[in-house]
Amino acid sequence: MTTIPTEAVVPARVEDSAPELVAAAVDAAQGASAASASANDADRARWLEAVADALDDARDELVEIASRESHLPIPRLTGEVARTTGQLRLFAAVVRDGAYLEAIIDRARPEATPPQPDLRRILRPLGPVAVFSASNFPFAFSVAGGDTASALAVGCPVVVKGHSGHPELSVRTARLVAEALSRAGAPAGIFGLVLGREAGQALVQAPGIKAVGFTGSLSGGRALFDLASSRPEPIPFYGELGSINPVVITPAAALARTAELAAGLAGSFTLGVGQFCTKPGVVLVPAGSGFESALAAEASAHDGGPMLTARIAAAFPQGVQRLVAEGGAAVVLGEAAQEASDGSASPVVLAVDAARVVERPDVLLEECFGPATLLVRYRDEAERDAVLDAVGGSLTATLHAEAGEDVAALADRLAEHAGRVLFGGWPTGVAVTWSQHHGGPWPATTSALHTSVGATAVRRFQRPVTFQDAPQGVLPAALRDENPLGILRRVDGTLTRAAL
Structure with missing residues (x-):
């Protein structure tokens, strides 16, 4: 397996990333893309759990840095670390479950008018994803937060743009994440970090990036959204921008x-x-x-x-x-x-x-x-x-x-x-669950179809592909007749785990 030193994709100190460092992180993510996409669900789940364990082990150190940089109280930050590692473990459960693939099989019906071919549909990872950290949640919506976890879960390498409000924490967290992923056997280059406003703009415009997750201000998010949309190859920009929550x-x-x-x-x-x-x-x-x-x-x-x-x-x-x-x-x-x-x-x-x-x-x-x-x-x-x-x-x-x-x-x-x-109740506090939806119509988000919290957050970083009359040997495991993954699939309109 190719080895990429942590220093090549994560800054060793707090300073804005030069253009060549942004390019290197994106190139490394592209290099990891095929391997991370083809990795089995059990391995991806293990990667996420390794990151969660590393953050839990370093909790006190990370909380001290976060408190100094963000001015948030230690009890709040301690709870936020637990929420962050809980998110990582939730997404490990999501990929083990297999339903995130949305596997659908419609078998051939030559007697239909017109004749129906064999059609098999699945969701596949988009490719390398850029994630922008938020200021107000230095753990849960930051370097190892929900956007990073949900992208890694479905096989998308991640390059994070750290927030200027907690740069030291961003670097330390990123090193822990990169090292944990490496120890767990994840592909080299699957995770990186860049710092600085110009680096963030370059990241959105990098041809190797295939989607962006963002949490921040309306003005900043709109500017990046426009950059993502005006690229020669426009890409999805999933931004959480502003909300008055009536x-x-x-x-x-x-x-x-x-x-x-x-x-x-x-x-x-x-x-x-x-x-x-x-x-x-x-x-x-x-x-x-x-x-x-x-x-x-x-x-x-x-x-x-x-x-x-x-x-x-x-x-x-x-x-x-x-x-x-x-x-x-x-x-x-x-x-x-x-x-x-x-x-x-x-x-x-x-x-x-x-x-x-x-x-x-x-x-x-x-x-x-x-x-x-x-x-x-x-x-x-x-x-x-x-x-x-x-x-x-x-x-x-x-x-x-x-x-x-x-x-x-x-x-x-x-x-x-x-x-x-x-x-009843009050909206502050967002439970991280299978059913949670954290999104809304503009300007709350740039896409009301998706959530940045909860199990279905993975859907942002996948795209559907249908295989028509494909030989068994070329099909993804989730679509093969024998259902080797044992997952729930919709076959001829009926949900079942049975082999065909």
């Missing part, structure tokens, strides 16, 4: 549970200093319900804290002030003009009438990343629905109603705008 509180719920709901919202929008992609940013409340004062009382008990980066800290008060100055929102709690020089932020609660939101959705429905939420007062269902119709796509939408209320139509309306609809 919440609707019905009059009955506000009447029955104002204090409870205010406490829950205060905890949710201030969690992680408001730097979660699922933060409830716009909350529709009945006018005159007293919810504003209740939330102000609850949120005043929550302190702010340091933001992830100085750039994010500086952008937060600018965003809040725009909501006030241009949107006409009133400050219910906190200070709009916060001092950001120390890199911290404190909670802000704003309020505005629904009619104003309909007038200025371009301002009032723009994501404000940080510990702020906007209460939108609605007088009736018509005003409520007008605001919801003005909301762009979101990762989540939440409904708080009372038992017995007829909310079916409202739930359908929320589902039109979000990838996950919650009934």
Whole structure:
């Protein structure tokens, strides 16, 4: 087996990657592509579990680095390492299960009109994938996060662009990943890391890259999306870009549970200093319900804290002030003009009438990343629905109603705008499961068809291929008559594990 030194695909120190280093990482990924695509599922699962074990073993070291660079608390980061290694092990289970291949067989029917040939369909890996790390989850959405795990699971080599907010952590994590994969017998060059904005742009444009996974800002993601689309060979760009995650509180719920709901919202929008992609940013409340004062009382008990980066800290008060100055929102709690020089932020609660939101959705429905939420007062269902119709796509939408209320139509309306609809509870916190969907219509993501969390995240990095009248010897194992993998397949329309 070809050996590629870790130093050839992972920087030895924190510095922007020169163009030749980006090219080397992509070339190595291309060189690993055939072997990683043809590897059996048991081997791929073992690779992922080896990475998970390596990260667990280095947890304390990694958490110390992450805390220093991101300012996130150690308990939060410790839990995030566990989530990250759990994701890796979930995808190991996904590939062992085999259903991710979506194997379908329609046997020949010469008696049909017109005659039907033997058709056998399977999903195959796209090839090398570029992954962009996120700032707010330095483990779970970063070097060894869900995008990397789901791509490796289906046989796609990965080149990660590390985030500038945690570069030392990115390098250390990448070395652990590369070394674990090598020890586990993965193809040389299957994983690499580059650093720097220009390196990221070059990565998206590299001909050897066949898809991109991105989590970050709307502006940055849109620029890279345009690069991916304008290539001579356009490639899929799976971006998670921005989300305000609307919440609707019905009059009955506000009447029955104002204090409870205010406490829950205060905890949710201030969690992680408001730097979660699922933060409830716009909350529709009945006018005159007293919810504003209740939330102000609850949120005043929550302190702010340091933001992830100085750039994010500086952008937060600018965003809040725009909501006030241009949107006409009133400050219910906190200070709009916060001092950001120390890199911290404190909670802000704003309020505005629904009619104003309909007038200025371009301002009032723009994501404000940080510990702020906007209460939108609605007088009736018509005003409520007008605001919801003005909301762009979101990762989540939440409904708080009372038992017995007829909310079916409202739930359908929320589902039109979000990838996950919650009934009760709060959207911060995304379970990593087989059924999870973490995506939504634009601008939440660039493709509402796919998720970046959960088992079906692998589907982003696969493409279907159908074999017609193919000899058994050339078919992938999953499509052969004897079903040597023992997986569930759809044969002539029926799900079965039986051999043919």
